[in-house]
Amino acid sequence: ERSVPAILGHEAAGHILSGPQTGQPVVINPLIACGNCKLCDSGRTNLCQQRIAIGWHRPGTFADQVIVPKDNLIPMPQGMNPAHAALTEPAATAIHATRLAERTLVGDIENAAVLVIGAGSIGLLSALALQAQGVEQIAITESNAMRRASAASTGDWEIIDGAKTAPPPEAYDLIIDAVGSHTSRHIALSAISTGGVVIHIGLADNDGGIDVHRLTRHEITLMGAYTYTAQDLEDALHQLHRGSLGDLSWIETRQLRDGPNAFRDLDAGRIAAGKIILIP
Ligand SMILES: [Zn+2]
Known part of the structure; x- marks a missing residue:
């Protein structure tokens, strides 16, 4: 359950702003699993009942900056379009x-x-x-x-x-x-x-x-079928990068500040694109 007001958004790509890997382009895994229950042990971290998520329990990615645990960062392949990488989730x-x-x-x-x-x-x-x-x-x-x-x-x-x-x-x-x-x-x-x-x-x-x-x-x-494991995310990122999932020309990009209008247009069925990527 989300409590409002909240910053939504859980599908994102960006680059690291602080720490030893500053500057590294990354994709985020928004699911933070406990790492030591029976489901996590068997690799089914998507089903961990203690999991929390960025964009639900923690502030999300409709923002210029977001705090993400370092284990939830996946390095983006060199030269990849961040708008494509944002489709990883x-x-x-x-x-x-x-x-x-x-x-x-x-x-x-x-x-x-x-x-x-x-x-x-x-x-x-x-x-x-x-x-x-x-x-x-x-x-x-x-x-x-x-x-x-x-x-x-x-x-x-x-x-x-x-x-x-x-x-x-x-x-x-x-x-x-x-x-x-x-x-x-x-x-x-x-x-x-x-x-x-x-x-x-x-x-x-x-x-x-x-x-x-x-x-x-x-x-x-x-x-x-519920969300994904870390392996699914990694595989998705590389499939997107390789072009196995097509040229992705069906996405639309807008400025982050245009987010509220994007939601209104989506809600009214005025959008052809299956996904609108907001660029900060
Ligand atoms: Zn767990």
């Missing part, structure tokens, strides 16, 4: 989800027919991460026309107008729900094939939508 969330999917699917992920619900940054980055893994059959359903257009120009996939057309029933081996609403869960549980895997990332609402009879009789795996 959502890219790591997408990569974490595709890893869970790969581990759970019965067949090879490359051969899976995949549906991504939602073309915001997590949806788009999930589709890009899947494409980077060699998945060829990817469809994205999105109800916002501007986001559909942006997604269409980003990769080689089928775009479904979610406002008009439901994805075909029982057609996909893997579905990534990057929305997480009653409606998106309903779509996922109907479009998933028998024995398929639904990865639930979005947190739009907590209001049902799951056909548990179909889930049971068709042995569908419904799995939550």
